[in-house]
Amino acid sequence: MIAERPPMGWNSWNTFGNAISGQLVCQIADVMVEQGYQEAGYEYVVIDDCWALKERDENGYLVPDPEKFPDGMKAVADYVHSKGLKFGLYSCAGILTCAGYPSSYDHEFQDAKQFAEWGVDYLKYDFCNFPKNADCINRYHIMSMALKASGREVLFAACNWGVQDSWNWMKSIGVHMYRSTGDIFDNYKSFISIYQSQLEHLSQSGPYCYNDLDMLTVGMYNRGNVAIGKCCTDGEYRLQFSLWCLAGVPLIIGADIRDINPQMKELLLNKDLIAIDQDPECRPPFLVSKRSVMVEEEDKENAVEPLRRVSDKLYTFIKHLANNEFVIAYINLFEEEREINCIFADAGLPYSSGYGFEMKDIFTGEKLGVKKDYHLVSVPGHDCRLYRCKLVKCDEYRK
Numbered sequence: 391m392i393a394e395r396p397p398m399g400w401n402s403w404n405t406f407g408n409a410i411s412g413q414l415v416c417q418i419a420d421v422m423v424e425q426g427y428q429e430a431g432y433e434y435v436v437i438d439d440c441w442a443l444k445e446r447d448e449n450g451y452l453v454p455d456p457e458k459f460p461d462g463m464k465a466v467a468d469y470v471h472s473k474g475l476k477f478g479l480y481s482c483a484g485i486l487t488c489a490g491y492p493s494s495y496d497h498e499f500q501d502a503k504q505f506a507e508w509g510v511d512y513l514k515y516d517f518c519n520f521p522k523n524a525d526c527i528n529r530y531h532i533m534s535m536a537l538k539a540s541g542r543e544v545l546f547a548a549c550n551w552g553v554q555d556s557w558n559w560m561k562s563i564g565v566h567m568y569r570s571t572g573d574i575f576d577n578y579k580s581f582i583s584i585y586q587s588q589l590e591h592l593s594q595s596g597p598y599c600y601n602d603l604d605m606l607t608v609g610m611y612n613r614g615n616v617a618i619g620k621c622c623t624d625g626e627y628r629l630q631f632s633l634w635c636l637a638g639v640p641l642i643i644g645a646d647i648r649d650i651n652p653q654m655k656e657l658l659l660n661k662d663l664i665a666i667d668q669d670p671e672c673r674p675p676f677l678v679s680k681r682s683v684m685v686e687e688e689d690k691e692n693a694v695e696p697l698r699r700v701s702d703k704l705y706t707f708i709k710h711l712a713n714n715e716f717v718i719a720y721i722n723l724f725e726e727e728r729e730i731n732c733i734f735a736d737a738g739l740p741y742s743s744g745y746g747f748e749m750k751d752i753f754t755g756e757k758l759g760v761k762k763d764y765h766l767v768s769v770p771g772h773d774c775r776l777y778r779c780k781l782v783k784c785d786e787y788r789k
């Protein structure tokens with residue numbers, strides 16, 4: 391069975407864009423095995439756009455660019471498989487891919503068969519250059535069927551950026567994960583707005599079909615293909631990875647793991663965070679409370695009065711895990727350090743229950759003992775604190 395848990399892996403797009411090759415993919419596979427990524431659960435090595443020649447061959451087949459993939463695609467897949475990893479490739483539901491290469495519209499069954507013959511285990515399926523008169527849901531369904539008819543078990547990673555409220559229908563047409571927003575860029579605002587836009591859809595994400603919040607930018611520091619604006623601080627990268635794990639969504643690394651600093655490697659391999667992402671019950675986080683502020687934004691185009699809008703800044707989440715365990719997470723989107731609390735009664739645990747949470751800080755390992763009633767913590771700006779909690783009976787239960 392595939393996608394029983396959120397898929398984990400690496401994808402070439404965020405760092406390399408067009409600058410991909412068979413050699414690069416094999417080097418990434420080596421690093422995944424040698425440096426603990428495979429052991430931590432990362433499994434798929436995925437080639438994104440720009441792998442093909444600009445024309446199909448005379449029989450209508452896609453052709454891997456011989457300069458980038460001199461030994462063809464099957465050789466690359468075979469190498470990845472020889473390492474005990476799985477191999478992913480990219481195509482698109484439109485006439486051309488986003489970078490202008492031939493795409494699978496009206497070639498779905500032919501391409502799926504070809505991918506299966508090469509040994510593809512994962513297909514990312516994009517949405518650029520999609521004909522105006524074509525039916526988006528139907529075309530994704532056709533590729534889903536084509537993969538099922540291909541003779542190989544292939545994870546179908548749809549990427550239509552949320553068009554036609556994808557969270558409502560992707561699961562029913564056999565998709566295993568679906569990109570629900572536009573592209574991530576390597577800055578704080580980008581990943582926060584992706585997260586906020588999908589919070590209310592996370593209850594529809596779960597085993598066999600996950601909402602995909604896009605490839606991580608953790609550890610990129612603006613190197614590569616998606617650098618727009620100020621790159622993230624280490625705290626912001628920690629926030630990004632924690633938010634993805636809390637949501638229980640696919641963890642697809644976008645950084646060049648051949649050359650990543652030790653702190654970011656440690657973050658991507660953090661067992662406690664990965665365990666939250668991969669929890670067997672795959673439950674979405676529950677929003678215990680949030681604090682919002684009104685912010686003013688200038689309408690530069692019309693030069694009218696500043697616009698006022700609500701901006702959510704502090705979040706407290708609880709996520710139910712297997713075996714009566716929980717995570718309580720505090721998220722601070724202010725620039726400055728702020729105190730955030732969790733009133734346990736708002737998380738299903740009033741004082742009168744006689745129960746409390748035994749709490750452990752996921753980042754420092756510090757054991758806080760048993761807390762009753764509430765917990766308050768100071769969180770640095772653009773950062774988070776996560777606590778693994780057990781439900782325990784309190785000794786000094788007061789009537």
Ligand code: GLA
Binds near residue numbers: 487488573
């Ligand atoms: C789109 C997708 C990206 C990436 C590029 C490739 O923008 O959303 O994730 O695959 O296309 O061209």
